[in-house]
Amino acid sequence: MLGKLLPILLSLVALIGGAVGGELLRGAPPPPAAVAAPDQAAPAELAAPDLGPQAEPPPATTPREAAPVSAAQPEPQDASAPAAWFKFPQQFFVPVLHGGRLDSTMILALSVEMPETATEEVYAHEIKLRDALLRQLLIHANTGGFDGNFTTEAHLKKLRGDLTATAQAIVPRVREVLIGDIARQER
Structure with a gap:
């Protein structure tokens, strides 16, 4: 009986070990500030003119969708x-x-x-x-x-x-x- 269960148990342990190893190699996710910065969107929303009830708000962009900052035009350091x-x-x-x-x-x-x-x-x-x-x-x-x-x-x-x-x-x-x-x- 043990001879039949051993290959199944070894396969299950290898599968779980591979999943855990993959998660460890993927690394930690970036800090929350890098993933979502809701306070950055607030000034843009406040500056938007009120166009009435028919106007739709501009689509929100995530940091990954935003255009990259080039070395030629760095943002001013605050x-x-x-x-x-x-x-x-x-x-x-x-x-x-x-x-x-x-x-x-x-x-x-x-x-x-x-x-x-x-x-x-x-x-x-x-x-x-x-x-x-x-x-x-x-x-x-x-x-x-x-x-x-x-x-x-x-x-x-x-x-x-x-x-x-x-x-x-x-x-x-x-x-x-x-x-x-x-x-x-x-x-």
Whole structure:
């Protein structure tokens, strides 16, 4: 009897495991601010002229339907706009070489600060941002930025400034790149 049930149970466990694994790989949905921003639609509705009872309201657009913001015409940054943060899901691993040999590896956890209205744009450019930030971290490592006491405020301020400028070249509305964790793993 067990010999007949075992293949069925194994198939059921594999099916459930595959479904759970698929959900884990899909990742977390974007934060609610990126999916729906009902307060953004309110000013447009208030500004619409009253055309009487026959007029239909304009169709609402979702953030995904809205036209993308181009680098040539960035929206003006509003310093008073509520802030949002995007934390890169994986850490950045940066090799530090001396004399052509791997000396150590820097491990960094980075986040991006932006206006709440730029959340969708940052999520859409996550891969480009990660590539550009990693490229800047490699430049920093190759120019000796991670040698000696790399945790002094002067060193970290320069690194944050370089990373922020790099991120703003991809998404101009990024306010700052924040360093959540930084560690050096010696070889």
